[in-house]
Amino acid sequence: MADGKLAIDGLHKAFPGPLPVLDGVAFDVAPGEFVSLIGPSGCGKSTLFNVIAGLETPDAGRVLVDGEDATGRVDHVAYMPQRDLLFPWRTVLDNTTLGLEVAGVPKREARERARRLFEPFGLSGFESARPHELSGGMRQRAALLRTVVLDRPVLLLDEPFGALDSLTRTDMQTWLEEVRARFGWTVLLITHDIREAAFLSDRVVVLAPRPTRVRCEVTVDLPRPRQVELITSTRFAEIEAELLAALRGSS
Amino acid sequence: MTTSLRPPETSAADRAPGGGARLAARLAPPAVLVAVGLVVWQWYVTVADVPPQVLPSPLRVLEQGWAYRDQIWAHTVPTLQVTAVGFAVSLAVGWAIAIAVDFSPWLRRALTPLLVASQTLPIIAIAPLMIIWFGFGLFPKVVVIALVTFFPITVGLIEGFAATEQQATNLLRSMGASRWQQFRYVRLPGAMPRFFTALRIGITYAVTGAIFAEYVGATAGLGIFMSLQKNSFRTDLVLAAVLVTALLSVALFLATYAVERLVIPWWRRG
Numbered sequence: 145m146a147d148g149k150l151a152i153d154g155l156h157k158a159f160p161g162p163l164p165v166l167d168g169v170a171f172d173v174a175p176g177e178f179v180s181l182i183g184p185s186g187c188g189k190s191t192l193f194n195v196i197a198g199l200e201t202p203d204a205g206r207v208l209v210d211g212e213d214a215t216g217r218v219d220h221v222a223y224m225p226q227r228d229l230l231f232p233w234r235t236v237l238d239n240t241t242l243g244l245e246v247a248g249v250p251k252r253e254a255r256e257r258a259r260r261l262f263e264p265f266g267l268s269g270f271e272s273a274r275p276h277e278l279s280g281g282m283r284q285r286a287a288l289l290r291t292v293v294l295d296r297p298v299l300l301l302d303e304p305f306g307a308l309d310s311l312t313r314t315d316m317q318t319w320l321e322e323v324r325a326r327f328g329w330t331v332l333l334i335t336h337d338i339r340e341a342a343f344l345s346d347r348v349v350v351l352a353p354r355p356t357r358v359r360c361e362v363t364v365d366l367p368r369p370r371q372v373e374l375i376t377s378t379r380f381a382e383i384e385a386e387l388l389a390a391l392r393g394s395s
Numbered sequence: 396m397t398t399s400l401r402p403p404e405t406s407a408a409d410r411a412p413g414g415g416a417r418l419a420a421r422l423a424p425p426a427v428l429v430a431v432g433l434v435v436w437q438w439y440v441t442v443a444d445v446p447p448q449v450l451p452s453p454l455r456v457l458e459q460g461w462a463y464r465d466q467i468w469a470h471t472v473p474t475l476q477v478t479a480v481g482f483a484v485s486l487a488v489g490w491a492i493a494i495a496v497d498f499s500p501w502l503r504r505a506l507t508p509l510l511v512a513s514q515t516l517p518i519i520a521i522a523p524l525m526i527i528w529f530g531f532g533l534f535p536k537v538v539v540i541a542l543v544t545f546f547p548i549t550v551g552l553i554e555g556f557a558a559t560e561q562q563a564t565n566l567l568r569s570m571g572a573s574r575w576q577q578f579r580y581v582r583l584p585g586a587m588p589r590f591f592t593a594l595r596i597g598i599t600y601a602v603t604g605a606i607f608a609e610y611v612g613a614t615a616g617l618g619i620f621m622s623l624q625k626n627s628f629r630t631d632l633v634l635a636a637v638l639v640t641a642l643l644s645v646a647l648f649l650a651t652y653a654v655e656r657l658v659i660p661w662w663r664r665g
Contacts, residue, residue, distance in 0.1 A: 197569050227562055231580075233659065247570070
């Protein structure tokens with residue numbers, strides 16, 4: 145666990161109510177690894193995510209980043225929420241620099257750093273556009289740009305493509321696969337889409353329903369780079385089946 | 396935030412090319428209604444031979460209003476001054492309270508019932524007392540105007556700040572934003588559309604508030620002008636002053652749209 149980029153160590157969290165939400169969740173993510181979290185709805189994924197993001201503190205357990213205790217701290221992970229949350233009073237470029245501005249980076253430098261990412265993110269020419277002028281896929285890419293420009297060790301993506309139509313979604317997944325390989329990010333993705341998890345991940349952590357624990361981990365041994373054709377392969381279907389079985393609790 | 400802050404669909408039409416024609420189409424029905432009302436009024440007064448002390452005809456109101464334009468104007472200026480000062484005080488108090496409430500849950504609990512209570516005060520009974528306490532100067536009038544206008548502004552701002560989505564707050568927190576930065580980057584700009592809606596409600600009360608305060612007691616102003624003319628049975632001049640009051644209110648109301656477009660150009664854009 146010590147050599148993990150991100151290590152989740154026995155998290156417990158309870159709210160007033162019959163069952164604890166998190167009941168000893170533990171897993172880790174290696175440097176440059178793409179790990180997905182899937183679980184039945186209502187399994188406490190968002191609480192787990194908020195704890196990892198440092199937005200909530202656990203009752204017990206720790207979050208370690210590079211071996212250092214990061215429990216309750218927000219500066220070790222870059223968090224991308226479900227909705228793009230691009231603010232209409234800012235241009236696309238100024239939306240992507242928001243986190244840097246908050247961190248006190250001078251505006252000119254923040255813009256320079258964000259601007260460099262517009263080309264790989266397919267947003268060139270839209271720097272001074274307003275968010276409402278972007279398509280759904282572009283909005284998500286701008287939101288991801290705002291997240292990665294912070295240059296934090298771990299990216300936390302909370303169902304980033306949940307609101308997109310299925311075609312745009314597939315495009316975004318393929319694009320994320322490419323761009324991640326290029327930048328070598330360490331990613332923890334939360335999703336309820338088994339296909340998305342299988343397509344993007346090196347490993348999938350399956351959570352049990354409340355009280356939430358890790359039920360099992362499934363390694364996705366598919367070659368990279370992955371193209372969309374992969375999803376019709378036999379091996380992909382086997383992994384999907386394995387994940388589905390794990391999610392249903394029959395493994 | 397993307398859904399709640401995206402301008403409504405209709406707003407695209409408001410500012411689309413050819414907006415002049417649309418504006419005319421929107422103004423035509425009320426204009427027709429007013430014209431019909433004036434014609435009926437004029438006809439009734441003429442046919443029934445109503446004495447002008449009771450009900451002057453619209454033409455007489457205009458004619459006499461024009462004849463006394465210098466005097467009416469001389470009383471309009473102080474009313475505008477009182478309105479401006481009172482509304483400025485109201486804005487300052489409203490912003491101060493709303494920001495304080497946004498930063499302090501304790502103040503929110505403490506002040507909300509008092510804000511509501513302030514609206515149950517019968518201004519009609521309080522205003523004459525203000526004259527007794529504070530005299531005929533600016534101060535009692537400013538208090539009356541502030542009292543009738545600060546509530547919608549304060550509540551609009553408080554609700555606007557509080558309407559910030561939890562996810563947006565989480566995003567800012569994950570960036571390491573302090574409470575002040577959350578306010579500056581998200582809560583404040585996000586509240587602006589609601590603020591302007593509240594401003595429009597407030598400003599329509601401001602002129603009538605000033606008139607009312609002057610009516611109770613003043614040395615100059617449209618309110619005291621109306622009171623004096625009523626006492627000398629110059630109903631036509633009372634109505635001429637009423638017309639001026641209405642025009643002032645409408646002008647201020649429309650001015651808020653211009654300010655809104657300057658301050659938050661991103662709003663109401665299709």
